[in-house]
Amino acid sequence: MDQFPKLHTLWDYNDPAGTAVRFQDLLPEVEASDDRAYHAELLSQLARTHSLRRQFAEAHALLDQAESMLSDEMIVPRMRCLLERGRCFNSAGEPEKALPLFREAFGLGTAVGTQADFHTIDAAHMMAIAEPRPVDQLQWNEAALTLAEASPDARAGGWRGSLYNNIGWTYHDMGDYDKALEIFAKALAWREAHHQDKPETIRIARWCVGRTYRSLNRLDEALALQQALLAEYNGAGQTDGFVYEEVGECLLALGRGDEARPYFTHAYAELSQLELLAASEPERLARLAALASEK
Numbered sequence: 001m002d003q004f005p006k007l008h009t010l011w012d013y014n015d016p017a018g019t020a021v022r023f024q025d026l027l028p029e030v031e032a033s034d035d036r037a038y039h040a041e042l043l044s045q046l047a048r049t050h051s052l053r054r055q056f057a058e059a060h061a062l063l064d065q066a067e068s069m070l071s072d073e074m075i076v077p078r079m080r081c082l083l084e085r086g087r088c089f090n091s092a093g094e095p096e097k098a099l100p101l102f103r104e105a106f107g108l109g110t111a112v113g114t115q116a117d118f119h120t121i122d123a124a125h126m127m128a129i130a131e132p133r134p135v136d137q138l139q140w141n142e143a144a145l146t147l148a149e150a151s152p153d154a155r156a157g158g159w160r161g162s163l164y165n166n167i168g169w170t171y172h173d174m175g176d177y178d179k180a181l182e183i184f185a186k187a188l189a190w191r192e193a194h195h196q197d198k199p200e201t202i203r204i205a206r207w208c209v210g211r212t213y214r215s216l217n218r219l220d221e222a223l224a225l226q227q228a229l230l231a232e233y234n235g236a237g238q239t240d241g242f243v244y245e246e247v248g249e250c251l252l253a254l255g256r257g258d259e260a261r262p263y264f265t266h267a268y269a270e271l272s273q274l275e276l277l278a279a280s281e282p283e284r285l286a287r288l289a290a291l292a293s294e295k
Contacts (some may be wrong), residue, residue, distance in 0.1 A: 004030060007045050008155075013052070021048035040066040040077040045086045051088045054275070059088045079119045080103045086161055088128060095130040102126045116155035121147050125159070128166060134174045141167045161201065162189050163174070168208060177215045184208040203229055209244060223250035236255050237246055241270030247286065267294040 010022045023046045032040050043066035050059035063085050070078050086101035102123050109120025124144035128137040141163055148159040166189035170244035188205040195201045206229060213222035226246040233240050248263035268288040273276055278285060 003033070004035070007041060011045070016049040016052040020046060020144045023049065033063065034070070036069045037074045037077045040074065041080050043069075045076070047084045048087065051084065051091055054091065056088050056092050059084070064087070074110055076116055076119060079108050079116060079123065082108075083119065083122055083126065086130070088283075090126070090130050095132070099131045102130060114152055114156075117147060117151040117153045118159070119157055121151075121159045121163075125163060125166065128170070133259065134170050137170045138167065138174075141170060158194075161187055161195065161205070164190060164206070168212075172212060172215065177212055181209065181216065182211045184212055185261050191280075203240075207246065211246060213251065214246070218248055223247065223254065226250060229244040239260065239270060241264070241267045241274075245271065246292065257294070261294065262293060264288050268292050 007023075009235065010019060010026070012019050018212040018249065021074050023042060023103065027046075030042055033039070033119065035162035043062050047062035047066070050056070050062065063081055066081050066117065070081065082101045082105040086098040086105070088098075089095070089101070090279040106120060106123035109123060121144045124140050128140035128144065131137050131140060133213055144159065145163045145167065148157055148163060151157055151249035155289070160285070164183055168180045168183035168187060171177075171183060184205065188202070188209055191198075191202045191205045206225060213219075213225065229240070230243050230247060233243060244256065244263045245267035248260040248267060251257070251260035268285065272285050
């Protein structure tokens with residue numbers, strides 16, 4: 001496997017189509033080798049590029065091919081196939097089919113120890129995403145965080161930022177906004193300490209803090225934070241629909257609806273282009289469109 005690149009170094013999760021091209025370019029060389037474990041992992045990740053684009057039939061076909069190559073000793077390749085099959089089902093709105101696959105991957109990982117930590121944490125974090133009850137989501141995320149904080153694998157430890165974020169949102173969804181803010185603040189501190197080379201992840205962590213300020217009715221603080229974020233994006237020649245949305249929501253909550261309208265207009269223009277959001281939250285987009293057009 002050492003003759004081939006680490007698969008995670010080829011990923012751009014914001015560009016699954018471009019990532020698929022890199023995987024496809026690598027495939028002939030891998031097929032010509034006798035490294036069946038790497039071949040199976042490569043196919044599992046190629047499948048993920050399809051599931052992220054909601055091309056589920058293509059993803060399942062690639063996973064069928066990958067699973068046909070597995071032998072009993074290929075623990076990590078098997079875990080990756082289970083994870084991607086589960087993600088396929090979950091993204092297609094069938095979490096009940098996904099949960100047993102994530103649970104099996106988690107069990108395999110805990111049985112083999114630290115060598116599989118990254119994927120074991122991934123399995124626990126996916127269990128939290130697929131579980132319907134917040135209490136179960138919290139339990140799985142905390143199990144994942146315990147592993148991430150204890151793992152000697154630096155890449156596994158890198159899960160912490162995402163897990164703090166997920167735990168924060170679980171508390172937020174449960175209505176415990178004070179606890180959510182505590183966790184989001186921890187996520188922000190971790191991102192600032194470890195992701196200075198990834199300013200977008202720091203901005204997202206700040207956005208979560210600001211969103212929770214709004215839930216706590218700390219509206220002036222929420223607005224100031226989101227306006228500062230918007231200025232950062234604009235200064236970098238960028239925009240962000242979620243930040244526009246939050247500025248609008250803060251202004252609306254402060255009784256400044258006329259000022260909010262152009263922000264909702266910008267938010268709708270950007271967020272309506274996000275295929276996943278359009279599929280999962282059509283009512284959110286409809287509300288933005290209505291607020292943008294109100295007179």
